[in-house]
Amino acid sequence: MNRLSKRELKSFAAQMPKIELHVHLEGAIPMDTLFGLIRSSRMDSSVRDMADLEKKMTYRDFAHFIETWIWKNQFIHQESDFEKIGYDVLKDLHRQNVRYVEAFYSPGDFSKQGLSVKGITSSLIRAARRATKDFGIQSRLIIDLVRDDGPDVGMERLDEVTPFLGNGVVGIGLGGSEPEYPAGAWAGIYKEAKRRGFRLTAHAGEAAGPESVWAALNDLNVERIGHGVRAGEDPRLISYLSEKQIPLEMCITSNLKTGVVPDLKAHPIVDYFKRDLLVTVNSDDPTLFNTSITQEYVTLIDGLDFTLDDLKKLSLNAIKASFMETSEKEGFRSRFETEWKNCLSSYR
Secondary structure (H helix, E strand, O other): OOOOOHHHHHHHHHHOOEEEEEEEHHHOOOHHHHHHHHHHHOOOOOOOOHHHHHHHOOOOOHHHHHHHHHHHHOOOOOOOHHHHHHHHHHHHHHHOOEEEEEEEEOHHHHHHHOOOHHHHHHHHHHHHHHHHHHHOOEEEEEEEOOHHHHHHHHHHHHHHHHHHEOOOEEEEEOOOOOOOOOHHHHHHHHHHHHHHOOEEEEEEOOOOOHHHHHHHHHOOOOOEEEEOHHHHHOHHHHHHHHHHOOOEEEOHHHHHHOOOOOOHHHOOHHHHHHOOOOEEEOOEOOOOOOOOHHHHHHHHHHHHOOOHHHHHHHHHHHHHHOOOOHHHHHHHHHHHHHHHHHHHHOOO
């Protein structure tokens, strides 16, 4: 059954089992949940309805996106808000047949509101446990140390989150202003995090060029790269990523909305995929970019002619690239094979 029409493929994309490895919880808050937070805060009278909120989600460039990200965060006032946020995000992903999630969260963004890493993390872990109980979806957290806050603060946050390692938290990441804050300054933190048992990823090759990806690989010794869109500017880097099978957490709509790529046809995912790089497909900040993990697959089908076999390979790539233990990966592969066949049976 490799000859489904595009219409059938798009329908199949909604039904197929999925894994999400690059989603920011604060950027995935469902619109109605976010609107509720805004209204209850009474801090912004310009957002009178959902249409006003949707207008806020249009960006001139990456810097404007960051401004909007900061604007949104002001409406979260309590650590307990994160239990609702986490639960609602996972509920939305469950509706899209996502079986496993590794979600970034940035507790440091809320320190000005007096919210703690411990309190936010505890709330998100409670949300994850409830979602697993209610929907069966499994999830783990990756703390974003945020480049803009500097390595000293990053070390403090690593210490604060370490008690949760293996109990809801699996890794560390490094988002924020990539060109202004090169990865090398965090080398010591990443070395210590690895010693403690954290899994390692970092945003790179999104707002900066291939030198940023090299820094993440050589200075931070990351296991995965967030985005990596601009890696293609360096053929030697592409060869290295292919040879070492370093996973790339790619986010198509995000790159379009922030202007990292000018249009869909210019996105390197097709080239990377053909060169057998370990590409995964993710939604990044789905609420802020008016997308979803399902829509990302639909975009690949509609705009870049990805086939049924391609979709399956991307799904298996996500399992391979995840920070699950080997035995868990084997279980998910077996489960995905069964679910894949069951989904396809309706098209016979």
